[in-house]
Amino acid sequence: MKSAIWGKLAEFLADPYKRLEEQKGTYGKRVIGHFVPGIPAELIHAAGLLPVALLGSSKPISKADAHLTQSTCSLVRSNLEMALDGHLDFLDGVVLTHACECTRSAALSWYDIFSTPFFDVVLLPKKLNGSPVVRERFTEELSRFRNSLENFVGKKIPDGRLKESIYLYNQGREALRRLYDISRNSPQLVTSREVFMAIKSSMLMPKEEHNRLLYQLLSELELKEAGKTTTYKGVKLVLDGHMVEPLVILDLIEEVGGYVVGDNLTTGSRCVAEDIRLNGDPLEAIIDQHLASPPFAGYYDPRVDRGQFLLELVEKYHASGVIFLILYQCDPYVYDYPDLKKALNKASVPNLMIQTELSTTSLAQIRTRLQAFIEIITAGGVFAGAE
C-alpha cells in the first residue's frame, strides 16, 4: 500500500504553480520565483519570502517565440511561456541567473517584459577553481544579493535567521537523502520516479510543509523497510545531465527493468548532496556548499574530473550503466558529453545518451532505446552510446 503522500505530491506536481497560486494566501508570504542552478533559496527564505524554483512545464510553447529563438532550451522557453501566459502573475519577484547562454538570455528580456516588484540576477563566478580571487567574488555577489533582498523586505537578514533557514533546508536535504537510500535498497518501496518527485517538489513547495510530508513518509517507510532485505533484480543506473524531464522517463526506465541508484542532476542529487554547515559565517558556508556540490557543466571546474566523478558514482552504488539526459540546446552538457562517454567506455561502463525536451519529448522512441540499452547490459555487453 503506497502512502497517500505520493498522491499529494503527484497532484501538486501536475500543476505546481497553479497550486502555489491557490495557496498563496495561506502561506502569508510573498513568493519569489528563481531560476536554477546556483540561487541559494536559504537566503530568500531567511528574508521571510517563499522561494520557488522555476522549472518549466510540459505545456506546448508558442508565445515565448516572440522573444527568444528556438535555439533556446525548452526549460528557459517554458519558463518564459508560463510567465507570458500569466501563470506566474502570483510571483512578487524573480531571481534569474547566468548559468548558461539560455538562462542569461532569458534574464535580459525578462526584465523588459514583466514588472514584478522584485527583480535580481545573481551573477556567480563561472569558474570554481579554488582561487581566492574567485572566492572573494562569490562573497561580494552573495552579499549584494542579500542586500538586495533586505532592501526589498525593508529589514536586515540577521545571521541567526539565516542559520535557521539553513537548518530547515539541511533537514530537508537529509530527509531526501534518506528517501533516496531507501529507494536504492528497496526500489519496490520507493520508485525512482518517487525519489525525483520528492526532490522536484522540494524545490517548489514551502520548505516547512515539504519537510513535514517527508518526515511522515519516512516514518511510514522505515517501518515497512525494517528488517527487510532487498530481492529486487532491476538494473542499477546512474543519470547525468541537467534535469530529468518529463518525469515519466523514470517510469519508462522502470518499465524496461532499470532503476536509478545515483545521479548528478540539478533536479536531483546536486540539490541534496551537500548540507550547509551551521558554524561560522553563514554566507561563507553557503559558498562552501556551492563549491563542494557535485559538478555542474555550466561552470568551469578544473578541481573535478567529471568522468572520474561519474565512475565513482557507478562504483559507489554498483551501477551497471549511465544514462546521459541532455536537454535539446543545453550546450554545456553537449560539450562535456564526448569526453564523459570516452571515460565510461574506457572503463567498460555501458552508457546511453538521450536528448529530451520539456514539452515534446518522443517517449515511444526513448522507451525503445532504453529497452535496447537494458537488454545489452543484462546480456553483459558494453554499449558504446552511439549518438
Place this chain on the structure above:
Amino acid sequence: MGQTEYKRFESIRLQRDIIDKNYQRAIEAHDRGIPVVWTASDFPAEIIYAMDMIPVYPENLAVMVLVKNELVGLANLAEEKGYIQDICAYARCNLGSVESGISPIGPIPKPDVLCVNTCQCFQVMKWFEVLSRHFNVPYYVLDTGFLPEYSWDKIVLNKDGDPSNGRSAKQYLKRQLQEFVALLEETAHRKMDYDYLREILDRVNRTSQLWFEIMESAANIPSPITVFDLYIAMSVIFSMRGTQEALDFYEKVKAEVDERVAQRIAAVPGEKLRLHFENMPLWYGLREDRDFFAKHGVAVLSNEYLYMYVKHYDDLSDPLGSIAAQYEHSAQNSWGGIARAKFISELINRLHLDGFIMHNSRTCKNVALELPHMAKVIKEKTGVPGLIFDADHGDPRFYNAEEVRRSWEQYIVMLSDMKNKG
C-alpha cells in the same frame, strides 16, 4: 536591373598578407620554443603580445576553413565524437580538426596555454575546456561575469557604444589579469614588461580610433564602405590589435575611406537603401551576399559585432586596471539584449539607416537567442521594422539560400515601398 558592380577597397586587400605573416610568425615562434597561446576574440590579447607571444585564434582559423567551404567534413568528424549540432560551428570545426589532426589550412602550432574571456560567450569557455583536457595544458578563464543593464532608460551608451552599469567587476577582473600575467610569466620564464604593455595599449587606442572612424564613415550618403569591406578588414584588429602593422593598416584604409568621402564615391553605386546587419555574417557566402545586396542597390552599413573591437584604455599608468575597466563592459554581448537594441537604434539614427536584418544563427546562441525580443524593441523605439532570418554563421547545412534570398528580397521591396511613400 542595371549592372551594379561592388567597389572594393585596394587597401583592405593588404589584410591577407598581414594575417599570413603574423600567422607565420606564430609558427616560427613555436619552433623557437616560445609558448603558443590559443585564445578567442574578446580576450585582452594585448597582454599576450606584451609577453612577445603571438596569440592563435581557433575562431579565425575556423573562419578560414568556412570561407573555403570546408567546414562540413571537419564538423562531421566532431559530430561523430558526440559534439552534436547544437553547439557552435566554430567549435565543431576546431574540435573536428584537433581530434582528427586534419587541417585544411595548413599546420597549426599546438597550444602551451589556453585562455578565453566569458564576456564573449559561455560556449567558448566550454569549447576551450575540452581543448584543455585534450592538450593537457593550463587554461585561464577570464570571468568577466556579464554585467548587463536591464532597463532601457538606465542604459547610457557613450559614443563608442559602451554602456554604463551599476555593477562593477573591475577589481575582480584586474586581479584575474594579475593571475593571468603570472601564468604567462611562469610559462615563458620571463617577466612582463609593463612599459611595453603601455606602448601596446596606446597603439590599441590609436588603432581603435581609426577603426571607429572607418566604421562611422558609413554615415556619409552615399556610404564609402559597407560591412563586406569591414568583415575582411576586421581580421587585423581582431587578432593583431596593438601591433604596428595593425595601426599602419588602418591608417591606409582610413586614407582610402577619406578619399572616397571627398569624391563622394559609393561602395554600392546607386545606393538606394541603407541597412544594419545583426550577428555574424554567413562566412561561407560572403561574396555572394555582397553582390546580392549591391545588385539591389542596398548598402549594408553596420554590424554591432564590428564594434566589439573598439577598445579604449584610459589610464595607461595602470595598464591592467585599464584593461579591466575596458573589458568590464566592452563586449556587446555582455550588455544584453536591451542595451544592444538601444545601440542598434542609435546606429539607425546616426548612420541614417532604413532597416535592419537579423541573422538568427542557429549555433551562435549568445548573439542570437534574444533577437526576436530585440527586433520588437527596436521597432517600438524607432518605428523601423526589421527582418529575422534563420541560418548559421558557419554551418551551411542550416542555410537554405533560396529561402533566405527570397525573404531578403521581400524585405527590400517592403522597405523601398515605405521609403517611396515617405
